[in-house]
Ligand SMILES: Nc1ncnc2c1ncn2[C@@H]1O[C@H](COP(=O)(O)OP(=O)(O)OP(=O)(O)O)[C@@H](O)[C@H]1O
């Protein structure tokens with residue numbers, strides 16, 4: 316299983332939107348995907364149409380070791396499972412304060428599900444506290460969504476240093492995969508400048524042993540698109556809400572990019588030789604009946620291709 320933590324301590328940069336829609340694209344292509352809501356705001360849970368108050372806080376239970384990961388996963392779409400959150404998760408940080416090894420609880424919880432899924436995407440809260448640390452200790456790749464606006468880079472160095480610290484002290488497998496530019500407006504001049512600054516920053520680390528030495532700005536970016544902002548209030552992914560908009564197009568490309576790119580290998584600094592086959596991303600449909608995680612070893616066929624008219628929805 317490939318585990319990707321999606322993080323940025325800045326709020327509202329596109330973390331949850333990226334997790335939901337990238338995961339949905341991967342799941343639609345037939346890959347078995349779990350998404351973890353590690354944010355007490357429970358936006359990921361809500362975005363996938365689940366009700367945080369009635370559904371309970373699976374991530375809280377897993378972190379305080381009252382629940383096993385595979386038992387707390389909810390089947391939310393074909394090939395897609397959610398570890399939900401609710402406001403209880405706020406308590407985890409203080410409840411775990413005296414627990415030895417509290418940063419690696421999630422990593423341990425993964426052990427029993429490791430072989431059953433292809434991908435795990437973790438939606439982190441907008442902070443660098445214990446919840447984000449658990450995500451970083453468990454993942455091998457960190458993906459940083461970033462909104463290229465004024466002050467976008469403020470805190471960026473600290474974020475990378477935090478990943479580096481976790482890499483050196485807790486999780487040598489962890490690397491920064493890259494930066495995903497979200498809510499990108501190519502007509503404005505500022506995004507280009509921010510992009511150049513990030514590139515320069517990342518280039519300076521090439522050949523070093525920093526956890527971000529192989530990081531790149533993803534060659535695909537997410538355009539500002541009103542449909543992406545509307546979809547969560549209907550509890551839908553972008554592929555269910557408006558499959559032909561720019562947002563759907565962009566997140567398909569992100570999923571394709573991540574899947575076709577080889578996983579970073581920390582020891583050598585090289586990438587694995589065998590890249591994944593290209594993804595064929597198809598529109599997602601709602602599940603008829605939930606399949607329990609126990610049946611995950613079976614391959615589920617992707618869904619039939621739906622109509623393909625293209626409609627521009629850029630704002
Ligand atoms: N490309 C986009 N175009 C327009 N709106 C977007 C886009 N991406 C995300 N949004 C909207 O911007 C807001 C913030 O996005 P999102 O919730 O994904 O950010 P976040 O980093 O997870 O926030 P938080 O730090 O609060 O968890 C949401 O209302 C979302 O619907």
Ligand SMILES: [Mg+2]
Nearest residue numbers: 330331354358
């Ligand atoms: Mg969020």
